[in-house]
Amino acid sequence: MQEPVCTSRVAFCQLVSFLWKCCLYTPWCALFLILCPLLWAAELSLIPYAIGKFLDCLHPRVSYQEVLGPVLIFFSALLMVLFSYRLFNYMIGIRMVPKLRSRLAGLGLQGVFNMPYSALKEELPGKISGKISDLPKVIPELLEMFCWKVLAPLIALTLSLILLSQKDKIFALITFFWAVLFITGNLVMVPYLIQRSANFAQYGNQILGVISDSVLNVFTVKIYTSEEKEENYLQQNCKKGEKSERQLQWAYFFLHLCLSLLYVITLTVTLYVAFHRFKKGKISIGDLAVVMNLNLGISHVLWESSFEFSRIAQHLGRMKQVLEMFYVPPKFIQNFPEKGQKNVKAVIFQHPPSVRFDHVTFSYSQEVSLFENLCLTINAGEKVGLVGYSGAGKTSFVQLMLGLYPAHSGKILVNDIPINDMNLQFFYQNITFISQNPQFFRRTIWENLIYGSENATLERVNYACKQAGIFDRIQGLPNGYQTLLEDQGAPLSGGEKQRLSIAKAFLRNSPLLILDEVTAQQDALTEQSIQLALHELMKNKTSIVIAHRLKVVTLIDRLFVFNNGKIVQTGPHHLLLQQNGLYKKLWEAQNSLTSLTR
Numbered sequence: 369m370q371e372p373v374c375t376s377r378v379a380f381c382q383l384v385s386f387l388w389k390c391c392l393y394t395p396w397c398a399l400f401l402i403l404c405p406l407l408w409a410a411e412l413s414l415i416p417y418a419i420g421k422f423l424d425c426l427h428p429r430v431s432y433q434e435v436l437g438p439v440l441i442f443f444s445a446l447l448m449v450l451f452s453y454r455l456f457n458y459m460i461g462i463r464m465v466p467k468l469r470s471r472l473a474g475l476g477l478q479g480v481f482n483m484p485y486s487a488l489k490e491e492l493p494g495k496i497s498g499k500i501s502d503l504p505k506v507i508p509e510l511l512e513m514f515c516w517k518v519l520a521p522l523i524a525l526t527l528s529l530i531l532l533s534q535k536d537k538i539f540a541l542i543t544f545f546w547a548v549l550f551i552t553g554n555l556v557m558v559p560y561l562i563q564r565s566a567n568f569a570q571y572g573n574q575i576l577g578v579i580s581d582s583v584l585n586v587f588t589v590k591i592y593t594s595e596e597k598e599e600n601y602l603q604q605n606c607k608k609g610e611k612s613e614r615q616l617q618w619a620y621f622f623l624h625l626c627l628s629l630l631y632v633i634t635l636t637v638t639l640y641v642a643f644h645r646f647k648k649g650k651i652s653i654g655d656l657a658v659v660m661n662l663n664l665g666i667s668h669v670l671w672e673s674s675f676e677f678s679r680i681a682q683h684l685g686r687m688k689q690v691l692e693m694f695y696v697p698p699k700f701i702q703n704f705p706e707k708g709q710k711n712v713k714a715v716i717f718q719h720p721p722s723v724r725f726d727h728v729t730f731s732y733s734q735e736v737s738l739f740e741n742l743c744l745t746i747n748a749g750e751k752v753g754l755v756g757y758s759g760a761g762k763t764s765f766v767q768l769m770l771g772l773y774p775a776h777s778g779k780i781l782v783n784d785i786p787i788n789d790m791n792l793q794f795f796y797q798n799i800t801f802i803s804q805n806p807q808f809f810r811r812t813i814w815e816n817l818i819y820g821s822e823n824a825t826l827e828r829v830n831y832a833c834k835q836a837g838i839f840d841r842i843q844g845l846p847n848g849y850q851t852l853l854e855d856q857g858a859p860l861s862g863g864e865k866q867r868l869s870i871a872k873a874f875l876r877n878s879p880l881l882i883l884d885e886v887t888a889q890q891d892a893l894t895e896q897s898i899q900l901a902l903h904e905l906m907k908n909k910t911s912i913v914i915a916h917r918l919k920v921v922t923l924i925d926r927l928f929v930f931n932n933g934k935i936v937q938t939g940p941h942h943l944l945l946q947q948n949g950l951y952k953k954l955w956e957a958q959n960s961l962t963s964l965t966r
């Protein structure tokens with residue numbers, strides 16, 4: 369199994385800039401995120417200040433009437449501050465967080481769809497889901513923690529320093545130096561903690577990926593009675609996660625130990641200096657109360673926040689994991705133009721297009737090249753078949769044509785336009801691809817049928833299903849088109865699913881058709897009728913048919929015979945049979961196999 373690698377491709381400032389962008393989704397509520405800590409900090413600093421004032425007023429010559437006025441004004445101001453900060457806090461929870469969560473869920477999925485297919489294929493699906501489901505969970509919490517555990521203590525510290533410096537400069541200086549040491553200690557550790565947390569989160573997602581992989585393959589696990597093996601495999605992955613969690617916890621332990629020592633030293637120094645100065649008559653009893661309260665209060669707040677730093681770092685680490693997934697390694701980058709970009713070829717072909725591979729070189733790995741200087745032309749409206757040994761490069765050819773992998777050199781042109789100049793979303797509107805393992809959403813048959821042909825009428829859907837030979841089967845189901853397709857397309861059989869995807873192709877009716885072994889799972893009689901339907905489907909289209917069963921391609925205009933990434937023969941079926949080449953060998957092998965099994 370591939371080890372999860374945690375590289376540092378997303379810098380701290382990128383994390384902060386992403387958080388900032390998230391705030392801008394709901395700018396008014398983001399303002400509350402700043403106002404709340406401000407009011408909270410004001411409350412925290414004003415109470416000790418008020419107590420100090422009150423104590424100083426406890427003098428025999430000062431009457432109650434004189435004290436009552438300022439005290440009433442102070443308490444009503446305090447009440448307003450408290451009330452508004454609670455209100456703002458609820459506004460964040462009611463208005464900002466739910467909206468932000470929905471947007472982030474969408475953003476996560478959008479990020480995944482923006483990734484090149486080749487990069488996506490390298491990740492476990494469960495791992496990807498784990499990562500993107502982290503976004504709506506982590507970011508609102510992170511924003512709140514940032515406000516309450518970073519911004520609020522910093523504002524409180526500033527206010528306290530201002531008030532302290534008015535009372536006694538020495539205390540202000542002690543608090544200032546302590547705060548600088550404290551914040552520096554935290555800041556030094558933050559990048560390290562984020563990286564450690566990102567490693568830990570990476571293992572967490574890897575575990576999710578392993579679990580979902582086992583669940584997806586539950587049939588194989590049961591049939592091979594491999595439940596224990598799967599558990600052990602999971603435990604191996606968990607062990608690596610345990611190690612990275614332990615490293616993270618040690619780092620926190622060390623940080624908290626240092627900060628706690630610093631806290632105790634500061635408290636002792638403050639207490640000593642406070643009593644010393646009071647005894648010498650340099651500060652009043654009220655000042656002493658203010659100084660002690662402010663100093664102890666702010667020290668405590670900062671010290672407590674440092675414990676939250678671990679959670680902030682953990683959340684930043686998880687967020688880094690998600691953003692790193694969206695970072696596409698250069699080997700996968702293809703730079704297809706975006707929809708709104710200048711000079712983008714928004715090509716919707718009205719007629720069947722031609723396809724040309726112009727000296728294309730491609731390989732999956734650096735060691736072995738699959739295609740070298742491959743040149744090939746498929747004329748507009750032509751029907752071609754790709755045949756050859758298994759592993760010869762037929763699927764890779766189609767994947768390159770669809771822009772799913774980048775060619776290392778050479779050009780792939782559709783209607784003489786390089787596919788790299790086209791926006792893929794436009795390009796794909798011209799194409800229908802039927803795979804040998806059709807995939808369906810866990811939605812109704814109707815929803816699956818009209819996926820990509822949203823304006824289809826019932827009449828057209830009926831026609832498409834009849835052509836594909838699946839109409840009667842669907843009508844026979846109790847809920848007809850409204851039948852929900854369960855996991856992996858149940859209640860339809862493999863062959864029925866293939867026919868359903870052929871019906872989709874009839875509906876879509878696009879000028880470029882790619883069929884990948886579409887009759888592989890049909891019985892002989894159904895295959896014959898589907899062959900006829902496919903010939904109907906291929907009319908007025910440029911069609912590429914991948915086939916192992918050569919009977920499927922006997923009526924095709926031209927065949928390309930692949931061997932080790934090279935085209936070793938081209939021509940129609942009857943001409944290739946006259947040559948003593950690979951095609952004849954394959955044909956004879958298939959026919960002798962058929963006669964053997966008869």
Ligand SMILES: Nc1ncnc2c1ncn2[C@@H]1O[C@H](COP(=O)(O)OP(=O)(O)OP(=O)(O)O)[C@@H](O)[C@H]1O
Nearest residue numbers: 732733738756757758759760761762763764765930
């Ligand atoms: N994602 C990948 N990473 C690395 N190698 C790959 C990848 N996909 C395919 N290959 C290799 O590239 C070669 C061509 O594979 P491809 O799937 O194109 O062959 P094919 O002719 O379509 O085979 P089949 O008829 O069995 O489907 C094979 O050797 C295969 O192992």
